[in-house]
Amino acid sequence: MNKVTRNQRLETRIILKNIEKEGYIGDINSYISEGGYLALKKALKGSSEDIINEIKKSKLVGRGGAAFPTGLKWEFAKKSKEFPKYVVCNADEGEPGTFKDRIILEDDPHLLLEGMIICGLSLGAQTGFIYIRGEYFKAYEILKKAIEEAQEHNFLGESILGSEFSFKINLYRGAGAYVCGEETALLDSLEGRKGQSRVKPPFPTFVGFKNKPTVLNNVETFANISQILLKGAEWFSKIGSPLSPGTKLYCLSGDVNKPGVYELPTDITLKELIEKYGAGVDGKLKAVLPGGASSNLLTDKELGLTLDYPSVQKAGSMLGSGAVIVINDQHCMVDVARRCTEFFDDESCGRCAPCREGTKRAREILVNIALGRGEPGDPLLLKELQGVLYDTSRCGLGQAALNVTNSAIEKFPAEFEEHITKRKCRLGICL
Numbered sequence: 001m002n003k004v005t006r007n008q009r010l011e012t013r014i015i016l017k018n019i020e021k022e023g024y025i026g027d028i029n030s031y032i033s034e035g036g037y038l039a040l041k042k043a044l045k046g047s048s049e050d051i052i053n054e055i056k057k058s059k060l061v062g063r064g065g066a067a068f069p070t071g072l073k074w075e076f077a078k079k080s081k082e083f084p085k086y087v088v089c090n091a092d093e094g095e096p097g098t099f100k101d102r103i104i105l106e107d108d109p110h111l112l113l114e115g116m117i118i119c120g121l122s123l124g125a126q127t128g129f130i131y132i133r134g135e136y137f138k139a140y141e142i143l144k145k146a147i148e149e150a151q152e153h154n155f156l157g158e159s160i161l162g163s164e165f166s167f168k169i170n171l172y173r174g175a176g177a178y179v180c181g182e183e184t185a186l187l188d189s190l191e192g193r194k195g196q197s198r199v200k201p202p203f204p205t206f207v208g209f210k211n212k213p214t215v216l217n218n219v220e221t222f223a224n225i226s227q228i229l230l231k232g233a234e235w236f237s238k239i240g241s242p243l244s245p246g247t248k249l250y251c252l253s254g255d256v257n258k259p260g261v262y263e264l265p266t267d268i269t270l271k272e273l274i275e276k277y278g279a280g281v282d283g284k285l286k287a288v289l290p291g292g293a294s295s296n297l298l299t300d301k302e303l304g305l306t307l308d309y310p311s312v313q314k315a316g317s318m319l320g321s322g323a324v325i326v327i328n329d330q331h332c333m334v335d336v337a338r339r340c341t342e343f344f345d346d347e348s349c350g351r352c353a354p355c356r357e358g359t360k361r362a363r364e365i366l367v368n369i370a371l372g373r374g375e376p377g378d379p380l381l382l383k384e385l386q387g388v389l390y391d392t393s394r395c396g397l398g399q400a401a402l403n404v405t406n407s408a409i410e411k412f413p414a415e416f417e418e419h420i421t422k423r424k425c426r427l428g429i430c431l
């Protein structure tokens with residue numbers, strides 16, 4: 001294959017390839033007319049090892065946050081001797097600033113279904129679940145219809161397309177808890193219990209839904225599968241950054257002139273995303289959260305950063321689900337830290353003490369600082385608290401809860417100092 005040029009790469013669409021076409025309405029006929037379900041037909045002719053090897057070779061990593069290699073996850077579940085096996089799609093989309101999965105669910109639902117069916121085929125699973133965010137009423141109805149259409153065409157159901165493979169997909173609505181996006185809390189909720197995180201390991205791949213091997217992937221991850229199988233792992237692995245190839249749906253929000261969801265190759269820089277696609281910062285750039293409220297703040301020094309998973313991590317933050325939130329200089333960082341911490345305190349499931357008590361204590365301290373009642377030792381106390389939560393919380397919610405606070409103290413110490421010593425908010429937001 002010829003080396004793809006940079007300009008062509010910027011035009012690359014994998015996930016949104018159909019929905020921008022004129023007349024495309026996302027029903028099964030539109031999907032089939034664009035080559036939909038051809039990947040499933042191809043997969044049915046090969047072996048499950050062929051599918052898994054192709055996904056492994058593509059170097060696709062999960063798009064839900066943890067960036068775990070997808071092919072490896074499928075292989076672990078496939079190799080497990082336990083039966084039955086399950087496929088679960090995480091469509092909870094709860095991270096503040098994330099609104100990308102909704103586009104797939106509403107505008108191209110068969111892209112997701114085909115990826116899940118192929119996953120089921122590779123594992124020898126017969127049942128799949130889509131755990132959908134409770135507030136996604138429209139997406140729920142569209143998915144329900146898409147599942148019926150797929151059943152009518154025998155892409156789902158008994159003996160799919162005359163093969164020995166049978167697979168069904170059930171829809172399950174969440175009840176609005178952010179923690180239920182965390183994979184083990186999601187599984188508890190799916191099993192009918194209160195959504196609270198389990199201790200890991202064991203990971204769901206080995207001990208998942210009803211304690212059976214379960215592949216749990218994000219919507220965007222599944223949406224990549226059919227194109228990888230049709231066009232090949234080599235094609236996919238050459239798109240974007242070699243460190244985590246492919247495209248990413250970046251959710252650009254906050255103080256930018258053109259917020260939105262942009263599908264771009266993963267070698268796009270933060271600067272290009274904001275300036276070329278987001279039409280620049282609305283005001284003067286102060287900070288950026290590259291992976292939503294769970295990530296560490298970046299500043300203008302990091303604008304040249306490539307938005308692939310390892311590069312963002314190396315820069316001291318994380319890409320997560322790609323919720324790039326831009327913050328201009330009209331925001332007080334004490335206020336930003338306080339509001340993020342309040343979110344995590346509200347959403348903590350309460351199962352483990354460090355997160356349950358730690359987020360509450362951090363919230364109290366930040367409210368005090370914001371109101372001019374802070375103590376000189378408070379920033380250090382908050383940093384210590386962040387370390388304790390990171391080290392001892394049971395799940396990612398608690399581990400990441402004070403990332404914004406910690407990085408705000410590190411990168412904008414003067415703003416905390418002024419609130420504490422001068423009892424003053426330079427922007428007049430807090431006091």
Ligand SMILES: Cc1cc2nc3c(=O)[nH]c(=O)nc-3n(C[C@H](O)[C@H](O)[C@H](O)COP(=O)(O)O)c2cc1C
Nearest residue numbers: 062063064090093094181182183217218221396397
């Ligand atoms: C607090 C918390 C919330 C999460 N919310 C989501 C979510 O809404 N959607 C999602 O796909 N992953 C979410 N995740 C990540 C999942 O636990 C899991 O890693 C992911 O769904 C696996 O799919 P992937 O490998 O395709 O990324 C969350 C993790 C944490 C700790």
Ligand code: SF4
Nearest residue numbers: 350351352355395398
């Ligand atoms: S870290 Fe927080 S959200 Fe996770 S299990 Fe503990 S209390 Fe629940």
